[in-house]
Amino acid sequence: MAKNKTRKSTLANKCDDRWSKLVKLAWGCRCAYCGTDKNLNSHHLFTRTNYSTRFDLDNGICLCVAHHTFSSKFSAHKTPLEFAERYKELKGEEFYNNLRRKSKATWDGDYDKIIKYLDDQEALLTKK
Numbered sequence: 698m699a700k701n702k703t704r705k706s707t708l709a710n711k712c713d714d715r716w717s718k719l720v721k722l723a724w725g726c727r728c729a730y731c732g733t734d735k736n737l738n739s740h741h742l743f744t745r746t747n748y749s750t751r752f753d754l755d756n757g758i759c760l761c762v763a764h765h766t767f768s769s770k771f772s773a774h775k776t777p778l779e780f781a782e783r784y785k786e787l788k789g790e791e792f793y794n795n796l797r798r799k800s801k802a803t804w805d806g807d808y809d810k811i812i813k814y815l816d817d818q819e820a821l822l823t824k825k
Contacts, residue, residue, distance in 0.1 A: 722823075730761070730764040731764060
């Protein structure tokens with residue numbers, strides 16, 4: 698049992714790293730709020746504890762460190778309501794609501810599907 702848990706933890710970490718890199722790529726390696734290309738983070742709109750959207754690129758946004766965590770005027774962590782409204786402006790209310798519903802779904806635990814999805818997304822993003 699311990700080996701299987703370690704394997705899943707390793708897979709989750711590898712998928713998290715890939716997800717983070719692909720989110721930045723999907724957003725043009727720029728902060729979605731201010732446009733800088735410095736000190737970038739990938740942020741989950743709906744918490745990464747929701748495995749149904751944890752690795753979904755639609756659930757990610759690229760933010761500079763200030764707009765991710767530090768700015769008290771606007772950041773994903775310090776002003777979450779304002780952040781959600783900004784996200785809705787960028788992606789649309791329907792997109793946001795569909796992602797919200799998806800985040801509440803049960804995940805089947807299949808990392809092979811996640812790896813395939815990330816492979817496919819990387820192929821699409823690097824063709825641009």
